[in-house]
Amino acid sequence: MQGRPSPHTSPDWGKLAGPAAWSPAQLIAEGSSFQGIAAGMVLGILGFVGFSSADALGREAKNPYTAIPRAIMWSAIAVGVIYVFAAYAQITVLGNDLGTAASPLEAIAAKIHMPEWYAPILTLGVAASFFAVVVAPLNVIGRVMYVMGKEGVIPERFGRTHDRYLTPHRVLLIAGPTAIIVDAILMLLGYAPMDITVWIDTYGTYGYMVAYALVAIGCIAYTRRRRMPNTLVWICAVVAVVAMAYVFIANVYPVPPFPLNIMPYLFLATLAVAVAWYIHLHRNHPEVIARIGNTETDILEGIG
Numbered sequence: 001m002q003g004r005p006s007p008h009t010s011p012d013w014g015k016l017a018g019p020a021a022w023s024p025a026q027l028i029a030e031g032s033s034f035q036g037i038a039a040g041m042v043l044g045i046l047g048f049v050g051f052s053s054a055d056a057l058g059r060e061a062k063n064p065y066t067a068i069p070r071a072i073m074w075s076a077i078a079v080g081v082i083y084v085f086a087a088y089a090q091i092t093v094l095g096n097d098l099g100t101a102a103s104p105l106e107a108i109a110a111k112i113h114m115p116e117w118y119a120p121i122l123t124l125g126v127a128a129s130f131f132a133v134v135v136a137p138l139n140v141i142g143r144v145m146y147v148m149g150k151e152g153v154i155p156e157r158f159g160r161t162h163d164r165y166l167t168p169h170r171v172l173l174i175a176g177p178t179a180i181i182v183d184a185i186l187m188l189l190g191y192a193p194m195d196i197t198v199w200i201d202t203y204g205t206y207g208y209m210v211a212y213a214l215v216a217i218g219c220i221a222y223t224r225r226r227r228m229p230n231t232l233v234w235i236c237a238v239v240a241v242v243a244m245a246y247v248f249i250a251n252v253y254p255v256p257p258f259p260l261n262i263m264p265y266l267f268l269a270t271l272a273v274a275v276a277w278y279i280h281l282h283r284n285h286p287e288v289i290a291r292i293g294n295t296e297t298d299i300l301e302g303i304g
Helices: 034-046 049-056 064-099 104-111 118-151 169-188 193-225 231-250 263-284 286-291
Strands: none
Touching: 034 193, 034 231, 049 064, 049 118, 064 104, 104 118, 118 169, 169 193, 193 231, 193 263, 263 286
């Protein structure tokens, strides 16, 4: 492999054209530890959460039992392929600089000497991408909390929609500004944008990981109750739950630097509050518990 640059160094772009760009070391994760990969998978998992929007909007789609599985599977497959090629290109071109680049795509454009007019177009594309990243979870949280409001898990006013646009506006008017305010405060305190992204994304992804693990367990319970063949479900669920558990443990030990070292515990504290609220409802409002998961909505309803 003489003459081929290491995937962990920042190479001369002029020497990386054609076959020289082939880096099999990346395919076998040369120089990486399993622990390090597991720790990084938190942000990797975040990259796939967009398909949850298809599920949250499913009841508003035609033929949802066909459309939702297709949207989820094909979006995950397509995004996975794109991520593999994007990661390969970024590591090949930037090497270790990828870990410190606030905008890897702009760094790549500068390194390969793209014309000056290309930078604004690239920035606009990145901005549009980040806007979509924000809209996707807002769609999910809006619909989820709308149903929770209808079922009485949270105040009933969140289970109502805008009188004209029929959107769960009350939730969105809280969640949207909160996302902006938290980022703004951290930036005003002098923290780097990349650090803020990693901290917030890590905290948020723990919630998705728990949700996905619970869905995997729920699939086993559902197929057993319906006496459906579930060998493949068992295999996928076990792999999913074990993987999520290991990724979480890998972010606790070895202890990462501050503030990543406290993120798992902040999430566990949040989870404890949610469990405590569930216990409160179970003891004092069993009718609410009976309604959870039984709300079917073809469209958002409950105007006001």
